[in-house]
Structure formats: C-alpha cells, structure tokens
Amino acid sequence: MSAAPVKAPESSTTGVFSKGRAAIAARTLRTDRWWVPPLVTVLGLGTFVIYATIRSFARAAYWVNDYHYLTPFYSPCLSASCVAGSSHLGAPIGHLPMWIPLGFLVLPFLLLFRLTCYYYRKAYYRAVWFSPPACAVAEPHAKYTGETKLPLIIQNAHRYFFFVAAIIAVINTYDAAISFHAKGGGFGIGLGTLIITANALLLWAYTLSCHSCRHIAGGRLKNFSKHPVRYWFWTKVSALNTRHMLLAWTTLGTLVLTDFYIMLVSSGTITDPRLIG
Numbered sequence: 001m002s003a004a005p006v007k008a009p010e011s012s013t014t015g016v017f018s019k020g021r022a023a024i025a026a027r028t029l030r031t032d033r034w035w036v037p038p039l040v041t042v043l044g045l046g047t048f049v050i051y052a053t054i055r056s057f058a059r060a061a062y063w064v065n066d067y068h069y070l071t072p073f074y075s076p077c078l079s080a081s082c083v084a085g086s087s088h089l090g091a092p093i094g095h096l097p098m099w100i101p102l103g104f105l106v107l108p109f110l111l112l113f114r115l116t117c118y119y120y121r122k123a124y125y126r127a128v129w130f131s132p133p134a135c136a137v138a139e140p141h142a143k144y145t146g147e148t149k150l151p152l153i154i155q156n157a158h159r160y161f162f163f164v165a166a167i168i169a170v171i172n173t174y175d176a177a178i179s180f181h182a183k184g185g186g187f188g189i190g191l192g193t194l195i196i197t198a199n200a201l202l203l204w205a206y207t208l209s210c211h212s213c214r215h216i217a218g219g220r221l222k223n224f225s226k227h228p229v230r231y232w233f234w235t236k237v238s239a240l241n242t243r244h245m246l247l248a249w250t251t252l253g254t255l256v257l258t259d260f261y262i263m264l265v266s267s268g269t270i271t272d273p274r275l276i277g
C-alpha cells in the first residue's frame with residue numbers, strides 16, 4: 001500500500017492540516033508497513049460480521065437437543081419459531097418471518113456493545129474510518145468533529161449497553177449450566193460443554209474488563225479507604241482491563257468457535273466426545 005500524497009483541504013482548521021502544523025505534502029513519512037495492523041483488523045472484524053450475519057439468519061443447526069447445547073447467536077430463543085427445547089426462557093413471542101433473526105432481541109445490543117467499546121472504536125476508527133489510519137499518517141477527512149455529533153455521539157451510550165451485556169452474560173452462563181446434560185437426562189459433560197462454558201467465562205472476562213465497568217466499580221469516589229469492597233472489585237476489574245483488547249479478540253473467536261462446534265454437532269457432521277454421560 002503506497003502512501004500517496006494528499007492535498008490539504010483549503011478550509012481545514014483541524015488535524016494535520018491545521019495552521020501551525022508543518023506543511024508536508026506526503027500523506028506520511030513513515031516507511032514501515034504501518035498499513036498491516038489496520039488491514040488485519042478489517043479482515044478480522046469483517047470475517048466475524050459476515051459469519052455472524054449468515055449464522056443468525058440461517059435458522060438451522062443451532063440447538064443440540066441430546067446435550068442441551070444452544071449457540072450464543074440464538075440465545076435467548078424466545079419465539080415460537082425456535083426449535084423444540086431451545087427456548088429456555090419460554091416462547092412469549094409468536095412466529096417470526098424468516099428475515100428476522102431468532103436472536104433479534106439480543107443481537108442488536110451485543111452489536112452496539114461491541115461497536116461502542118473503547119477498544120473496538122480505536123480499531124475501526126483506524127482500520128475502517130481512517131481517522132487516522134495509523135500514527136503519523138494523515139487522515140483523508142477534511143475536518144475532525146470527534147464524538148460530539150451524530151452518529152458518533154451515540155458512542156457515549158456505551159455505559160448503558162454495558163448493563164444489557166451483563167444481563168446477556170448471565171443468560172450465557174445459564175446456557176453453560178444446562179449444557180452439563182447427558183443424553184436421556186441427568187448430569188453429563190462433553191466437549192461441547194467445555195467449549196460453551198469457556199466461552200461464557202471469557203464473555204464475563206470481556207464484559208467485566210469494560211472501561212465502563214471499571215468506572216462503575218471505582219468511579220465517583222473521593223477515597224477508596226471508606227469503600228473497601230468497591231476498591232477490591234475495582235482492582236480486579238482494573239487487572240482485567242489491561243487485557244481488554246486481548247479479550248475483545250479472544251471472545252470474537254470463541255463466539256465463532258462455539259457456534260461452529262454446535263452447528264457441526266447439531267447437523268450430525270461430528271459427534272460430541274463425551275467425558276461423562
């Protein structure tokens with residue numbers, strides 16, 4: 001990818017073209033492969049979005065009745081259109097047309113939680129929005145308004161999406177609990193149980209490592225000494241928070257892995273190796 005020269009917008013007063021900044025015609029003076037991280041980010045996020053969209057609309061192979069495995073993309077399944085046994089919380093919603101995903105109640109919030117995440121913002125502002133694409137690489141936009149105007153002002157709602165994500169994590173935990181199920185009933189553990197449980201734990205780690213969660217835990221306090229419980233929680237959340245980027249990518253991978261594994265078992269492509277039951 002070449003660093004093509006850019007023409008400074010005549011009216012620009014912000015960013016790299018603002019008055020007082022060195023007038024450099026080249027888009028960047030960097031000679032390293034600065035474009036690799038944004039490219040990898042686009043490929044990773046794009047792959048996840050395409051996969052999740054296809055699977056969400058597929059309405060097939062999302063539930064394994066023998067072992068009570070439910071893919072997170074369909075949880076909770078609240079419609080009468082859900083396959084028998086997969087509606088853990090009942091089916092208060094009637095039949096849905098094919099163009100509405102069965103997980104429609106949860107998918108928008110999961111998407112909004114991730115899209116407004118501080119880490120993902122950094123990733124796609126660079127990789128997709130080119131604002132800027134990398135350090136010391138000029139962005140193509142004429143001016144910078146940050147997150148003060150629509151649509152980016154919506155990013156400020158991230159703290160509210162966190163609460164919804166926490167509820168979804170509870171539901172995923174319930175899904176993991178009921179996956180300890182043997183064929184014919186009773187207690188059982190299979191490879192699917194381990195995958196679903198690991199995914200739920202990692203989703204908790206990602207959710208709790210959220211910057212909004214850290215603020216909820218320790219923000220607006222004048223001193224920690226009078227709030228030992230919140231201080232303890234804040235230190236734990238802060239430790240997780242240092243790995244937020246890693247957890248963001250890891251959970252994208254475990255979501256796909258969990259769904260893909262359940263799809264293979266549900267469709268009869270593979271059988272679930274059983275440890276117990």
Ligand code: FES
Pocket residue numbers: 113116117118119120158162206207209210211212213244
């Ligand atoms: Fe990433 Fe909240 S900052 S989930």
